[in-house]
Amino acid sequence: MTKEPRDAPQFYLTSPAPCPYLPGRAERKVFTHLIGLRAPGLNDTLTQSGFRRSQTIAYRPACENCRACVSVRVKIDEFIPSRGHRRIMRRNMDVDGEGRPARATPEQYALFRRYVGARHSDGGMVDMSMVDYQMMVEDSHVDTRLIEYRLAPDAPGGDADRLVACCLTDRLGDGLSMVYSFYEPDFEERSLGSFMILDHIARARAAGLPHLYLGYWVEGSRKMAYKARFLPQERLGMDGWTRAG
Incomplete structure (x- = not known):
């Protein structure tokens, strides 16, 4: 059985909250931690995949039935x-x-x-x-x-x-x-x-x-x-x- 590396990032999902951009909608985010020696490489990979950094957190929208937020x-x-x-x-x-x-x-x-x-x-x-x-x-x-x-x-x-x-x-x-x-x-x-x-x-x-x-x-x-x-x-x-x- 293939085992996940011990230092592989773990991802979490936030609870719904009011959307700051589109009235009447709710947002959810998926996030992980950017810490330690792996942080720079992981930040590169995640940014190229549509994540954003805030302190030691990388996050991206994970809203149900909405894809309005587009990485540019x-x-x-x-x-x-x-x-x-x-x-x-x-x-x-x-x-x-x-x-x-x-x-x-x-x-x-x-x-x-x-x-x-x-x-x-x-x-x-x-x-x-x-x-x-x-x-x-x-x-x-x-x-x-x-x-x-x-x-x-x-x-x-x-x-x-x-x-x-x-x-x-x-x-x-x-x-x-x-x-x-x-x-x-x-x-x-x-x-x-x-x-x-x-x-x-x-x-x-x-x-x-x-x-x-x-x-x-x-x-x-x-x-x-x-x-x-x-x-x-x-x-x-x-x-x-x-x-x-």
């Missing part, structure tokens, strides 16, 4: 910025991004609280403490970096070196995965969320990586509509990754 990844070599993307890049020419070790700071946390309070005040992250935020950033057994985005030293108006956005990013064997990003809500006109995606596309291209994983796209969800604008991309379905755009 940008094809780096073929991506050409649209006219709108070029406007966003020009608008943020005074923003510099720097990769740092995944370490939480009070400055990041203050920005995180402003973002969540303005954009997701009805979500589960609104009550996160500094300790909770620190766990989100630092509790990782994979290759994780925190990209800080600051206004340039010569920015006008006394805002030089101001932290305006952050992205928690995993380095995978075949790409970068944007785990979680947040930005200054007072700078809505800069489209900093899209700017961070464009910057990560450039980072992946410079590293010779073929993909940028954006997480889940949900057709019909306004929260997720922006992800469909980064083309060409691949979407994970029943027949594997298929090209869109």
Whole structure:
């Protein structure tokens, strides 16, 4: 009789909970732990299979009678910025991004609280403490970096070196995965969320990586509509990754 290796991942199923994207629906997730020496390789395999990482957990939707959540990844070599993307890049020419070790700071946390309070005040992250935020950033057994985005030293108006956005990013064997990003809500006109995606596309291209994983796209969800604008991309379905755009 074939025996399963002792260190094989164990998968679990959550109880139904209200769907955060589509009203009137319930969501369930299947998840496993990402810990120890096997975590980086397992994270690669699971991400390529549609999972997402949150701290030391990898999860993916497992909803009954619903397949609305679709994993998407940008094809780096073929991506050409649209006219709108070029406007966003020009608008943020005074923003510099720097990769740092995944370490939480009070400055990041203050920005995180402003973002969540303005954009997701009805979500589960609104009550996160500094300790909770620190766990989100630092509790990782994979290759994780925190990209800080600051206004340039010569920015006008006394805002030089101001932290305006952050992205928690995993380095995978075949790409970068944007785990979680947040930005200054007072700078809505800069489209900093899209700017961070464009910057990560450039980072992946410079590293010779073929993909940028954006997480889940949900057709019909306004929260997720922006992800469909980064083309060409691949979407994970029943027949594997298929090209869109």
